[in-house]
Amino acid sequence: QVQLVESGGGLVQPGGSLSLSCAASGSIVRINPMGWYRQAPGKRRELVAGISSGGSTNYADSVKGRFTISRDNAKNTMYLQMNSLKPEHTAVCFCNADIDYYVASGCYHKSSYWGQGTQVTVSS
Numbered sequence: 815q816v817q818l819v820e821s822g823g824g825l826v827q828p829g830g831s832l833s834l835s836c837a838a839s840g841s842i843v844r845i846n847p848m849g850w851y852r853q854a855p856g857k858r859r860e861l862v863a864g865i866s867s868g869g870s871t872n873y874a875d876s877v878k879g880r881f882t883i884s885r886d887n888a889k890n891t892m893y894l895q896m897n898s899l900k901p902e903h904t905a906v907c908f909c910n911a912d913i914d915y916y917v918a919s920g921c922y923h924k925s926s927y928w929g930q931g932t933q934v935t936v937s938s
Contacts, residue, residue, distance in 0.1 A: 816840035816915050816927055823907060823932030830936070831897045836909030836929055838890040843914040843922045848885060848892045852905035852934070859908065863894060899936045906931040 822834040838845055849864035863873045863883035871883050882895040892909060909929040914922045 816842060816913050816925070818909050818911060818927050818929035820907065820909050820929040820932040823934045825935045825937065826899055827938050828900055828936055830899055831895070832899065832934060833896070834894040834907055834909075834932060834934075836892045836894075836911075838911055838913065838927070841916040842890060843916055845885075845887070845890060846912040846914070846924075848909065848911040850883060850892070850894045851908045851910060852903075853908065853931075854902075854905040857905075862907070865892065896934070899934075901936045903934065903936050905934055907934050908932075 817839050818836055820834060820836050822832060824832060826832050847864060847866050850862040851859050852862050853859040861874060862877055863871065863881055865871045865883045865885050873881060880898045885892040908931045910926060912926050914924050917923050
């Protein structure tokens with residue numbers, strides 16, 4: 815069994831910063847690409863930033879220069895540093911990871927996992 819747990823959301827004023835974390839736990843063999851997504855009220859879930867197992871990153875145009883994604887493979891944890899936040903960044907943020915996990919001795923399966931989501935609210 816594998817779980818992703820996000821933390822670090824909350825209320826911040828416009829122009830402020832927040833840092834999110836996503837910790838993976840369970841019978842993990844390896845974690846492949848990971849990403850942060852957001853879903854604003856009434857809108858579809860969209861990719862904010864992604865990071866490969868080797869550390870290559872990609873960002874949505876709207877967050878380039880403001881957000882930084884990183885990961886610590888030893889801790890099975892991914893981070894998102896969000897700076898210069900705007901009210902339009904208000905959303906539920908989800909982490910996603912493609913994970914190889916043990917099913918039996920010497921055997922593993924691949925699956926995509928989602929965290930439960932953490933609310934980010936940017937408001938004065």
